[in-house]
Amino acid sequence: MSLIRYQVPELSNYSPTDRLATLRDEFNRLFDWTAPSRDSGFFSGWTPALDVYDDKDHLVVKVELPGMKKDDIEISMHDGTLTVSGERKTEHEEKEGQSFRSERYFGKFQRSLTLPTAVDAGKIKASYKDGVLTVDLPKAEEAKPKHIEVSVS
Amino acid sequence: MTANLTKTEPQKPANGSQNVTFTTPLANIRETKDGYVLEAEMPGVTKDGLEVTVENGELAIVGRRAAVTEPGRSIYRESRGFDYRRVFELDPSINSGKITAKIEQGVLTLNLPKAESVKPRKIAVS
Numbered sequence: 001m002s003l004i005r006y007q008v009p010e011l012s013n014y015s016p017t018d019r020l021a022t023l024r025d026e027f028n029r030l031f032d033w034t035a036p037s038r039d040s041g042f043f044s045g046w047t048p049a050l051d052v053y054d055d056k057d058h059l060v061v062k063v064e065l066p067g068m069k070k071d072d073i074e075i076s077m078h079d080g081t082l083t084v085s086g087e088r089k090t091e092h093e094e095k096e097g098q099s100f101r102s103e104r105y106f107g108k109f110q111r112s113l114t115l116p117t118a119v120d121a122g123k124i125k126a127s128y129k130d131g132v133l134t135v136d137l138p139k140a141e142e143a144k145p146k147h148i149e150v151s152v153s
Numbered sequence: 154m155t156a157n158l159t160k161t162e163p164q165k166p167a168n169g170s171q172n173v174t175f176t177t178p179l180a181n182i183r184e185t186k187d188g189y190v191l192e193a194e195m196p197g198v199t200k201d202g203l204e205v206t207v208e209n210g211e212l213a214i215v216g217r218r219a220a221v222t223e224p225g226r227s228i229y230r231e232s233r234g235f236d237y238r239r240v241f242e243l244d245p246s247i248n249s250g251k252i253t254a255k256i257e258q259g260v261l262t263l264n265l266p267k268a269e270s271v272k273p274r275k276i277a278v279s
């Protein structure tokens with residue numbers, strides 16, 4: 001009989017399958033990765049910058065969409081995936097006069113995001129201010145952090 | 154001549170000693186009958202955070218983001234939180250006293266009218 005107490009190996013660093021899964025995810029991520037270009041370059045189209053915040057019982061998604069009309073922005077939620085899409089239209093069609101610089105992108109865009117937690121789709125709110133779209137997604141009850149009292153009996 | 158307006162200066166700190174980082178706003182410039190129209194994308198900037206200055210034939214636009222408290226812990230970020238700055242060389246034909254600016258949904262629009270003297274003028278033949 002050994003005098004040293006047997007210690008259960010820590011699960012987090014003793015699971016070769018877990019590690020392989022992590023490696024696989026990393027590779028998938030690598031191949032899925034597309035350059036998040038902010039330029040309105042020839043290939044990149046328009047990829048508006050997107051930020052995600054996590055509050056206790058909310059997720060907040062912010063998308064930079066300067067110069068849009070409120071009605072040209074569409075937000076949808078399906079199967080835990082939030083999609084923001086829309087179209088920015090040119091305001092002036094005047095062909096007279098020369099264009100010296102044309103860096104802004106006009107046309108369609110779409111961003112999709114798999115949300116890290118379940119949200120209450122019926123309570124999603126969105127606002128558009130100063131060219132920034134803010135989507136407020138209240139977490140579903142089951143995804144909210146819960147405080148569990150330890151009862152002593 | 155007019156091409157001067159398109160010349161952009163690389164980002165540089167507003168003040169030599171400070172090393173402030175700015176984002177270059179994307180811009181469109183087009184010529185109209187009476188002058189030029191410049192549009193620059195500055196999402197997150199309100200009227201109060203806007204600074205447009207003309208000095209030594211240079212037009213500088215600075216947009217400071219309105220201070221917003223972050224709505225939680227940031228878990229994913231693509232936007233760059235920096236303020237915006239970009240400098241353009243003004244064409245001498247522009248009447249710098251008559252430049253007007255407005256900002257709407259994060260897009261700054263500057264109207265840069267040409268001086269009367271350089272506008273094409275029709276001369277009636279008598």
